[in-house]
Amino acid sequence: MKTKELDLAYKLSHALDESANTVSANTAERLASARKIALSRKKQGVAVPAFVPQPALASYGSALTPSHSRWAWLGRMGLALPLAALVFGLFAIYQFEQQQQIMDSASIDAEVLTDDLPISAYLDHGFDAFLAKGDK
Structure with a gap:
């Protein structure tokens, strides 16, 4: 069933890509203005503070190399x-x-x-x- 859905999605994507090249200039201009209006009405994102716990070995940041990841279990054993x-x-x-x-x-x-x-x-x-x- 998943392969049928993926096949349909691929066919739709391909059909939309082909039809995008044949859109008239007037239609493309109307779509562009509608997009600008929609983006102007979009609510601005509000920053929500969130607590994100850091592991004990957080000093390494996101660049944990494989040599440091073997010590990651120590952080979980805190x-x-x-x-x-x-x-x-x-x-x-x-x-x-x-x-x-x-x-x-x-x-x-x-x-x-x-x-x-x-x-x-x-x-x-x-x-x-x-x-x-x-x-x-």
């Missing part, structure tokens, strides 16, 4: 890379804190198991006060 670094950092901090908590628990368990006091002494509320006084 938000993704810091976000990924933040997520990775938070995960690392969480893992470090978990490891510290495990080490502290293991240290307390080792001290309890190697001490001569019975476990019931550690459960006594007065024993906590005794330990607090012993640290000072």
